[in-house]
Amino acid sequence: xxxxxxxxxxxxxxxxxxxxxxxxxxxxxxxxxxxxxxxxxxxxxxxxxxxxxxxxxxxxxxxxxxxxxxxxxxxxxxxxxxxxxxxxxxxxxxxxxxxxxxxxxxxxxxxxxxxxxxxxxxxxxxxxxxxxxxxxxxxxxxxxxxxxxxxxxxxxxxxxxxxxxxxxxxxxxxxxxxxxxxxxxxxxxxxxxxxxxxxxxxxxxxxxxxxxxxxxxxxxxxxxxxxxxxxxxxxxxxxxxxxxxxxxxxxxxxxxxxxxxxxxxxxxxxxxxxxxxxxxxxxxxxxxxxxxxxxxxxxxxxxxxxxx
Numbered sequence: 001x002x003x004x005x006x007x008x009x010x011x012x013x014x015x016x017x018x019x020x021x022x023x024x025x026x027x028x029x030x031x032x033x034x035x036x037x038x039x040x041x042x043x044x045x046x047x048x049x050x051x052x053x054x055x056x057x058x059x060x061x062x063x064x065x066x067x068x069x070x071x072x073x074x075x076x077x078x079x080x081x082x083x084x085x086x087x088x089x090x091x092x093x094x095x096x097x098x099x100x101x102x103x104x105x106x107x108x109x110x111x112x113x114x115x116x117x118x119x120x121x122x123x124x125x126x127x128x129x130x131x132x133x134x135x136x137x138x139x140x141x142x143x144x145x146x147x148x149x150x151x152x153x154x155x156x157x158x159x160x161x162x163x164x165x166x167x168x169x170x171x172x173x174x175x176x177x178x179x180x181x182x183x184x185x186x187x188x189x190x191x192x193x194x195x196x197x198x199x200x201x202x203x204x205x206x207x208x209x210x211x212x213x214x215x216x217x218x219x220x221x222x223x224x225x226x227x228x229x230x231x232x233x234x235x236x237x238x239x240x241x242x243x244x245x246x247x248x249x250x251x252x253x254x255x256x257x258x259x260x261x262x263x264x265x266x267x268x269x270x271x272x273x274x275x276x277x278x279x280x281x282x283x284x285x286x287x288x289x290x291x292x293x294x295x296x297x298x299x300x301x302x303x304x305x306x307x308x
Contacts, residue, residue, distance in 0.1 A: 001208070001212065003033050004033075004071070005017055005020065008038065009038070011174060024215075028212060063077065067201065074200050074209060075200070077199045080191075084233035085233065089204050090204055093202040094217035094222075095199050101168075101191045101197075102196075103168065104184070105183070106163060106165070106166060108156055109162075111163075114137075116137075118140065119140075121163075123144070123152065123163075125146050127242045131264070132189050132190070143161075145161065149171065149176070153176070168196070189244070190259045194229055223254070224254070227245075228245040228284065231288045232245060235288050241261070241262075244258070252277065253276045254283065260291050260300060263304075269296040
């Protein structure tokens with residue numbers, strides 16, 4: 001059986017895809033695997049903030065088009081980049097075991113978030129990271145930073161920024177975990193829904209490929225990230241408000257934390273809930289409803305229209 005795997009061309013996307021290919025080959029040694037690199041609009045347009053070039057689907061649409069055209073049999077995505085609403089003709093066939101889901105603080109001089117002085121220039125492409133940084137340290141100068149991981153690190157090292165925030169998972173997958181000064185973790189910070197997980201998308205009707213890919217599905221990761229994505233979807237997965245969520249397994253059950261914030265970090269609603277594993281099906285949507293009732297709806301409605 002021959003499988004063509006569509007991937008973005010960045011260092012991180014290639015690393016993730018090569019791991020998926022290795023996992024599939026280990027379980028199916030007779031597979032013939034070909035990696036197909038595709039540049040998405042999010043890769044091509046790096047001089048504008050993500051929301052201004054579309055936000056939703058900017059790193060995934062071209063890979064999905066390759067699936068539909070038959071130019072690829074599966075596509076590998078960072079799950080946090082994949083829209084919560086998938087087209088009916090496509091499906092997530094597997095979610096692999098999650099890496100560290102948290103954000104990572106990287107500073108040029110090795111200072112922590114608490115130690116860096118007011119006015120320091122911090123780079124991030126994420127509105128969620130921006131909001132949480134400003135909530136914790138309102139005196140920081142947080143500005144947009146686009147590009148792949150090596151490019152962002154080079155701009156930090158060149159002195160363009162005093163610090164940057166990246167996903168810990170990406171740094172670890174690239175062997176760059178030694179650059180992490182500290183991880184930004186709960187209770188002060190929540191990651192993006194699905195952060196640290198890799199999703200494998202196929203054509204919904206391609207039963208043979210789905211059977212093969214399902215052998216590397218990691219059920220705990222699929223459950224946890226599914227709840228986080230349910231939370232995001234209920235709040236409006238296509239909106240530009242900063243939204244964070246993290247599901248963890250505790251004492252035989254699952255705990256979900258969720259956040260909605262204003263872009264400037266001045267307003268936020270955060271809450272959590274726990275359920276037994278056999279009663280967690282609607283945990284994401286019910287937590288989102290609780291956030292909306294607690295003031296999240298007003299925050300969402302007050303968000304500016306990005307790019308208008």
